Amino acid sequence: MVDLIVFIVLLLLGFVIGNYLEKRHFKSIKERETEFINLPTIMLKNPLRPEGIKSYDLVSGNVVISIDYFKKFVAFLVNIFGGNIEAYESLIDRARREAILRMKAEAKGASEIINVRLETSSISQNTKNGIGAVEVLAYGTAIYR
Amino acid sequence: MRYNPKLPDEGINSKDSTFFHDFLKYSVQLFATLLILVVAANFIVDFAISHLSVESEKYLAKKLHLEGFYDAKKSKYLSEVATRLYTCSNLPYDVNISIINEESPNAFAAAGGEIFVTQGLLDKVQSENELSFVIGHELGHFKHRDHLKVIGHNIIFQSIGSLLGFESNGGVNLFLNFGNSLYSQKAELQADLYGLDMMECAYGNAVDTLSFFEKMDDKQSWKYIGATHPDFGKRIANLKREIQKRGLDTKAKPVKLKPFY
Numbered sequence: 001m002v003d004l005i006v007f008i009v010l011l012l013l014g015f016v017i018g019n020y021l022e023k024r025h026f027k028s029i030k031e032r033e034t035e036f037i038n039l040p041t042i043m044l045k046n047p048l049r050p051e052g053i054k055s056y057d058l059v060s061g062n063v064v065i066s067i068d069y070f071k072k073f074v075a076f077l078v079n080i081f082g083g084n085i086e087a088y089e090s091l092i093d094r095a096r097r098e099a100i101l102r103m104k105a106e107a108k109g110a111s112e113i114i115n116v117r118l119e120t121s122s123i124s125q126n127t128k129n130g131i132g133a134v135e136v137l138a139y140g141t142a143i144y145r
Numbered sequence: 146m147r148y149n150p151k152l153p154d155e156g157i158n159s160k161d162s163t164f165f166h167d168f169l170k171y172s173v174q175l176f177a178t179l180l181i182l183v184v185a186a187n188f189i190v191d192f193a194i195s196h197l198s199v200e201s202e203k204y205l206a207k208k209l210h211l212e213g214f215y216d217a218k219k220s221k222y223l224s225e226v227a228t229r230l231y232t233c234s235n236l237p238y239d240v241n242i243s244i245i246n247e248e249s250p251n252a253f254a255a256a257g258g259e260i261f262v263t264q265g266l267l268d269k270v271q272s273e274n275e276l277s278f279v280i281g282h283e284l285g286h287f288k289h290r291d292h293l294k295v296i297g298h299n300i301i302f303q304s305i306g307s308l309l310g311f312e313s314n315g316g317v318n319l320f321l322n323f324g325n326s327l328y329s330q331k332a333e334l335q336a337d338l339y340g341l342d343m344m345e346c347a348y349g350n351a352v353d354t355l356s357f358f359e360k361m362d363d364k365q366s367w368k369y370i371g372a373t374h375p376d377f378g379k380r381i382a383n384l385k386r387e388i389q390k391r392g393l394d395t396k397a398k399p400v401k402l403k404p405f406y
Contacts, residue, residue: 004319004371019163026161033152040148048148074164077171080309086160087167093159112148 010069018068022090029097036104040112041140047114052145059113060139061102064123065095067132075132091134099138107142116140176320182305183324190297194290199237199258202293206257215261217243220405226273227260227280233346234284242280244405250361252279254286256293269360272399274353278340281347285339291332298328323371330375334383341387348400351393355381 047053067075071087078085096118107113119137155161219242227242238258250266260283270276286292302321344354362377369376388395 004323007319015163015165030152037150037152040150042148070168071164074168074171077175078167080175081171086162087164090159090161096158097153 011073012070014068014070014072018070021068022094025094025098029094029101032101032105033097036101039104039107039110041100041104041116042112042114043116045115047112047143053143055144057107057110057142057144058139059103059107059110059142060137061099061104061106062121062135062137063095063098063102064133064135065091065098067091067134072132088134092136095134095136096138099136103138103140107140109144110142111145112143113140114143179305179320180324183301183321186301186305187298187328190301191294194293194297197290197293203238203257206255206259209256215243215245217245217261219243222403222405223262223267223276226277229347230277230280230284230343233343234281234288236284236287238287252283254283254292256296258287260284267405270357270402272353272356273402274344274348274399275357276402277347278344278354278357281340281343282336284343285336286332288339289332289335291336294332295329298325319371326371326373329373330369333374334380337380337384338387341384341393345391345393349394350397351384351388351391351395352397353399354388354395355384358384 042048067088071091074087075085078087099118100116103113103116117139119139121135121137123133123135223242223244224240228240231238231240236258241258242260242262244267245261245263247263248265250263250269252260252262252266254260260280262279266279267276270279302325306321341351341354344351358377358381362381364378366376366378369379374380
């Protein structure tokens with residue numbers, strides 16, 4: 001009986017707090033995306049205009065976002081029947097956008113970031129009880145003119 | 146070439162949703178599937194066990210050496226009390242009751258017709274009638290062969306659990322436990338009624354059938370949700386109803402206990 005209460009509380013906590021945090025995070029992401037909208041972030045290897053470059057630098061942004069208990073349980077349910085785990089897709093979306101935003105924040109004063117790469121790393125998978133988390137690393141070359 | 150600043154499109158890579166709908170949909174699907182699986186498997190187990198002869202059961206139980214496992218002791222007086230109830234029950238098992246040196250009050254029926262009672266239970270009973278009712282209840286498990294069905298049901302619940310990887314997921318394990326408890330609690334109530342039958346046969350009344358449960362009742366029925374046994378309040382009510390229906394005497398003088406050793 002105590003197990004049942006703990007389970008329901010965890011599920012509720014995950015649902016209420018997890019959703020609140022996600023909404024808040026998305027709001028902050030959207031605000032910063034508007035703020036950084038004029039900094040081009042492209043995957044081309046070479047700058048579009050080679051002339052006038054004062055300096056360049058490696059910039060990176062990384063983020064680890066953990067899943068909540070509710071999402072984990074939904075994913076577990078979907079895992080049995082098969083299908084899109086949409087509950088996890090929002091996490092990937094958040095992590096990818098957040099990593100790019102952090103990279104942009106690091107590239108203060110840059111005119112563009114080229115050769116942007118996105119990677120996922122994996123710390124959490126190697127832990128014993130498999131803490132579910134999304135880890136995204138974004139890096140690129142910031143060009144200062 | 147011109148850079149065209151643009152915000153990411155929403156709703157393509159992720160859905161703005163709380164996923165509560167998914168949660169409900171898949172939960173219902175899963176639990177319906179589990180329900181069908183469990184009911185079907187338990188039906189097969191019950192069918193197989195009702196066709197297992199007592200001789201085969203005794204043969205298999207002998208190989209388990211339960212008596213040695215629990216380091217159990219015999220008591221002449223306890224066997225005498227049990228014999229009277231066995232005679233009433235007319236079950237194809239031999240009288241085989243032993244005491245386990247353990248403090249928590251408990252009694253259980255094991256394969257091959259063996260009954261174990263703990264020392265804690267013997268310390269807690271205050272009359273022979275109370276003791277007889279506990280033994281009568283265990284005989285009820287033999288009558289309905291619950292002592293074997295429980296093993297079968299547990300195997301099914303655990304194998305379904307591990308097959309789908311539920312050991313890692315508390316929620317579903319709880320659901321399985323809950324299902325198990327529904328089966329088990331029903332069996333306990335039936336065994337209680339059988340115990341009452343035995344009391345009626347052996348003593349001709351229902352004196353002290355409720356008193357042991359009343360002593361054990363902690364009035365915390367919520368604790369028994371999902372437990373193997375129903376809460377004592379429910380068991381007492383179940384027995385009271387039956388005693389009233391049969392018009393059994395509960396006021397007569399109880400039989401005194403004799404020393405066990």
